[in-house]
Amino acid sequence: MSVRSKPNREGEWAPARGYAEPERDGSELPEGWASTNVATVIDDCQPGFASGDKNVEDGVSHLRMNNIGLLGELILDLVRTVPEKLAKPQHELQRGDVLVCTTNSAKLVGKCAIFDLEGRYAFSNHLTRLRPNRDAIDHSYLRWCLWSLWKAGTFDDKCKHWVNQSTIPKDALLEAGIPLPPLAEQRRIVGKLELLLEKVSSSQQRMSRVPGLLKRFRQSVLAAACSGKLTADWREVNEATETAAEFVLRVQDERREEFGRQTELAKKSGERKPKKRMNESAAQIEEPRNGLPSTWCTTRIGDVCECLDYMRIPINRAARQTRSGSIPYYGANGQVGWIDTHLFDEDLVLVVEDESFIGREKPFSYVVRGKCWVNNHAHVLRPLGGMPADFLNICLAYFDFVPLTSGTTGRRSASRRKAVRVRGPDRVPAEAGASARRPPHAVALGQSLPRRTRPHRTRPRHPRRTRLRTHQRVA
Known part of the structure; x- marks a missing residue:
């Protein structure tokens, strides 16, 4: 034609x-x-x-x-x-x-x-x-x-x-x-359009690198938070009234006293003796090393928090549909539905129990606040002694849990015993709370990302993860 x-x-x-x-x-x-x-x-x-x-x-x-x-x-x-x-x-x-x-x-x-x-x-x-x-x-x-x-x-x-x-x-x-x-x-x-499209293509290539930069930024900030660098200026103007080692020992004493009190009440009322839900051995505390501040220490997560897995109750989707309500229902990766009543009413940290640990990009833990219900796919941790749930979450969100998991398929499991026995940094609650409120300082730390990471690595190792693995301990 x-x-x-x-x-x-x-x-x-x-x-x-x-x-x-x-x-x-x-x-x-x-x-x-x-x-x-x-x-x-x-x-x-x-x-x-x-x-x-x-x-x-x-x-x-x-x-x-x-x-x-x-x-x-x-x-x-x-x-x-x-x-x-x-x-x-x-x-x-x-x-x-x-x-x-x-x-x-x-x-x-x-x-x-x-x-x-x-x-x-x-x-x-x-x-x-x-x-x-x-x-x-x-x-x-x-x-x-x-x-x-x-x-x-x-x-x-x-x-x-x-x-x-x-x-x-x-x-x-x-x-x-x-x-x-x-x-x-x-x-x-056409000439103008192709010139603009060339700029768009160049911008897209630069934008494609942003997720990797953000990931390294997050790793850098978390590494700084768990090594004391994020709150170095806070320590200069705030004197520690309690070292981290003293804090861990205080938490252990309080737990023993609470267990003894509950045991006495059970004897008087004729009820069943409460199950001991703390580490049976003494708190394991290591002096600060690898550049940690002098007021810090390294201890087990189970020494400073209580695992509430015994309170979890799984409810399948069909049953939840007959119990619709306004209470969030949580699983391994966050909220998965709603329900009519609650099991917990406080700030807690939920840790993935069985999921795709290998190659996972999502955090391993997250914080829940207020009334909620948790199923059996997430460990429930209650921080003790005034430790902020946000700081506990910072320590666990990108911890290398893979060596602690079991299973031969893509879906692996981290048992409660292993989850509460991993070792990580601890510090006094006041400084722990300060680290969760430092986004402006975190941005400044992010400027050093190119020097803190290896760009040639396909999957850059978590800066904090490398250190934590050296302190990891399984009972």
Whole structure:
């Protein structure tokens, strides 16, 4: 089919003799522009051909739907070759041809690209070749017009759909409306657009590095929080009234006194003696080392918190639907529903019990506050002695629990005994609370990320995790 238009001497598009300008769609176009359709600006529309032989030696390169990228480009990672006898003259591509993917999944049907390669190429029956009339439209401008129609979903309601596959009818493709500026302006538009897209691509590449930077930033801040660097200025103006070692011993004394009190009450009332829910051995305290502040110590998590796993009650989804309410119901990775009453009403730290530990990106723990219900997929830890739940969560959120887990599948389990026996830094509650309120200082520490991490590592090791593993201890 031939175009019904041609440029004048100044390169401006003007209707040829006897050509009736298509009706406008109601939107205002700049002076000298026209609203037309694809059929009027191309010389040829040709579907491709199918071939079962796709790896023929010395065959003709055969572009398929996987060779059309999402950004209007050709992707040549995998190019099939077909028998030369199947590639008829009408199937050979020329530079400047526009390839449209007219058969694909519903989301991908309509993507397009320009053919700009040297050599002999043909194309499959999933593609349709449009050969622009060079006197009417710039091939790059046509490509971007079709690309914008695809992204806008113009072809969605015009496609024929089958199972996992959709097709744009030829008539729907040719009748697609496009704005047509003068030829010289088309080229200016393409030049400007490709310049902007190059900047967009560059920005996307930089943005793709942000998640990794944020991850290293988080690691750096947590490492600083658990090594004393985050609150170094706080210690300069606040004198410690209780060292971390003294704090751990006080917590142990308070737990023994509470257990003794409950035992006496049980004897007097004739009730069953309470189960001892603290570490049976004495608190294990190590003097500060590896750069820890002098008022700090290293101890077991179980020495400064109480595990409340015995209070958990799992409720399946069907049962929860009959007990709808306003109380959050928590599992391994956060809230999973609602329920009508609560088991806990305080600040607690929940630690994953059975989940995908290996390769996990999510934190291993999180804080819950107020009334809630917890199922049996998360350990429930109550910090003691005034230790803030937020600080306990900082110590555990990205701790290397993998060596403490069991299981042979992707879903592993960390037992309660192992969970409460890991070792980590401890400090007085006042400083622990200060570390959870230092986001401005954390931002400043984040500036040192490039010097604190190894960019060549595929999965950078957690700075804090390396130190904690040296103190890890399992009973």
